[in-house]
Amino acid sequence: MTASMKARLRRAAWAGAALAAAGLCTGTAGAQGLKQYDSSGKAFWKNPPPDWFLGDETSAQKGLAPPANPALPASDEELTDNLKAVKLPAGFSISVYASGVPEARQMAFGDKGTLFVGSFGATNVYAIVDQGGKKVVKTILKGLNMPTGLAFRDGALYVVAIDKIYRYDNIEANLDKPPEPVVVYDDMPSYVAHGWKYLTFDKDGWVYVPFGPPFNIGNPPSSVSQIRRVDLKTGAAEIVALGVRNSVGGDIDPRTGRYWFTENARDWMSDDIPSDKLNMISKVVEHFGYPYCHQGDMPDPKFAQGRTCSEFTAPVAKLGAHVAPLGMKFYTGSSFPAEYKNNIFIAEHGSWNRHRYQGGRIERVVVDPDGKNAKMETFASGWIKGDREYSGRPADILVAPDGSLLVADDWAGAIYRIAYTK
Amino acid sequence: MSGAGSRARRPARRFSGPIRVALGLLTLLAVAPARAAEAPEVAQACLACHGEALAEGAPPIAGHSSNYIQLQLVFFRAGRRKNEIMQGVAEGLSDNDIRALGKYFASLPVPDAKPPADTRAELTRTGEATAARHRCAACHGDAYLGIQAAPRVARLPEAYLAKALTDYRAGTRPSSGGAAMTEVAGALSDADITALAHYLAVLP
Numbered sequence: 001m002t003a004s005m006k007a008r009l010r011r012a013a014w015a016g017a018a019l020a021a022a023g024l025c026t027g028t029a030g031a032q033g034l035k036q037y038d039s040s041g042k043a044f045w046k047n048p049p050p051d052w053f054l055g056d057e058t059s060a061q062k063g064l065a066p067p068a069n070p071a072l073p074a075s076d077e078e079l080t081d082n083l084k085a086v087k088l089p090a091g092f093s094i095s096v097y098a099s100g101v102p103e104a105r106q107m108a109f110g111d112k113g114t115l116f117v118g119s120f121g122a123t124n125v126y127a128i129v130d131q132g133g134k135k136v137v138k139t140i141l142k143g144l145n146m147p148t149g150l151a152f153r154d155g156a157l158y159v160v161a162i163d164k165i166y167r168y169d170n171i172e173a174n175l176d177k178p179p180e181p182v183v184v185y186d187d188m189p190s191y192v193a194h195g196w197k198y199l200t201f202d203k204d205g206w207v208y209v210p211f212g213p214p215f216n217i218g219n220p221p222s223s224v225s226q227i228r229r230v231d232l233k234t235g236a237a238e239i240v241a242l243g244v245r246n247s248v249g250g251d252i253d254p255r256t257g258r259y260w261f262t263e264n265a266r267d268w269m270s271d272d273i274p275s276d277k278l279n280m281i282s283k284v285v286e287h288f289g290y291p292y293c294h295q296g297d298m299p300d301p302k303f304a305q306g307r308t309c310s311e312f313t314a315p316v317a318k319l320g321a322h323v324a325p326l327g328m329k330f331y332t333g334s335s336f337p338a339e340y341k342n343n344i345f346i347a348e349h350g351s352w353n354r355h356r357y358q359g360g361r362i363e364r365v366v367v368d369p370d371g372k373n374a375k376m377e378t379f380a381s382g383w384i385k386g387d388r389e390y391s392g393r394p395a396d397i398l399v400a401p402d403g404s405l406l407v408a409d410d411w412a413g414a415i416y417r418i419a420y421t422k
Numbered sequence: 423m424s425g426a427g428s429r430a431r432r433p434a435r436r437f438s439g440p441i442r443v444a445l446g447l448l449t450l451l452a453v454a455p456a457r458a459a460e461a462p463e464v465a466q467a468c469l470a471c472h473g474e475a476l477a478e479g480a481p482p483i484a485g486h487s488s489n490y491i492q493l494q495l496v497f498f499r500a501g502r503r504k505n506e507i508m509q510g511v512a513e514g515l516s517d518n519d520i521r522a523l524g525k526y527f528a529s530l531p532v533p534d535a536k537p538p539a540d541t542r543a544e545l546t547r548t549g550e551a552t553a554a555r556h557r558c559a560a561c562h563g564d565a566y567l568g569i570q571a572a573p574r575v576a577r578l579p580e581a582y583l584a585k586a587l588t589d590y591r592a593g594t595r596p597s598s599g600g601a602a603m604t605e606v607a608g609a610l611s612d613a614d615i616t617a618l619a620h621y622l623a624v625l626p
Contacts, residue, residue: 047608054560065561068571068598071492071524072517121601123502146601192601
């Protein structure tokens, strides 16, 4: 990338932020005919606009309501049955690591081998410990507001619940009586819509935090639709990416230290566009296109507002429409064959408003450190039955200390283990 | 357009003749096997209040989806949905009890209750407009019989509907389907809730 291109990107990013802010404050002439969301009052920041996930649908898309989570986690018998349908490359096998983990989302290992797991609507954080070869699930925290994201560092568990990041010190010694948390960051809006988050520490101890807009498509206030990097020791924060819609997954590239992240594209254009994305931040601050441009090359039919896609950073890979990529990890283990080293695994949660669901699987992406030559293949699939039925929905990925791959499933309420057994 | 006339013609506007016949047949098919369902032992306690004669404040639960019934029992058991009686009952239920109760009540026919006579036609119209503005039908369906995570809300008791919406708005009742109800109810006014509850309760 040339210096002038970089400068242009930088300008585009800041112009984008300014335009978004202007659009909201004044309802500019350029945005005429577009929906306007008034972010000047408290209501916007407390509740999403009433059309945040419905309202843009065409008549052909009407009735594509969100699928209902099973009320209870799947039983061991059901899980065994479900996993029989899962297809993997030769030499790999999948088994149940732990069952009875309602709405399991982001996972992180503690230093002493505890697996911590966040949840979506269940309000819980779980700790899964090994007791004589049996995995025991303890609900260590209850009553949190969408505690989807968590991370472990220096003996402490960090949990993000919409508008607060909590720290629980010396957690592994206190699983049965976790300490009172310390709020380490709370400069975040309190709305729930696209407000559920994912936490990723980099090597320097800064944590990457995504901020989704509280609607499907619109000119976002300039404090959201971005990714921040936060130093939880000091509360210092900086914006590292703009123009990001709903991101609930990311990881640091072990080769370069750069942050890569998944992003869910806007809804209701059609079953097949636009594509969800895998992105990489190569420079602070890049703009990834939302709401002007989708999938790197598709101006929004209404919200392009005169901008062109060339102003924005294109994705590393187009993952497909409505596949809903969530958690992702670089493969840093050593028990898989050598060609898997530094590949990316992405947990695709699958569609909720596509006539025929897709995603609901694990994708493998092989890609150069600079984001070039991305190749994708499906690594694990088989959780979709018929047109619109799930037996499971992968929500996060984690490389276990032994090199196997763990998968959190928030539909079946379970953690799976994928091992290379040859 | 008068309130009564508007209501009388509404179904014809929404579904053409053949579709209505098909819907009618589907309903018949859905409820046909229900009569054979045997009440599990654990359901006896439920039927005391939610049986053919409803106890005060108890909504009809027959014919809701198994998933919806299970979710509510899980919420009561975890103390996330508050009701003294229901929390007490749900406390002792095992996962398998909850599965059995969901299956049983879902197998029962939807109560064939005639909607109460609508004495407040203007409020009904306000409710209809409010429902359109808040896109209730997008998830609950044009006839409000429920789709996926969204339950049937047509012809439930008015006071129950108003309480449910108030509780969703206050965040004291958990929502399924990605917190959808918590979010859509957040912006409702008291007047909106009154009108919506009335409109849904008297749906023909």
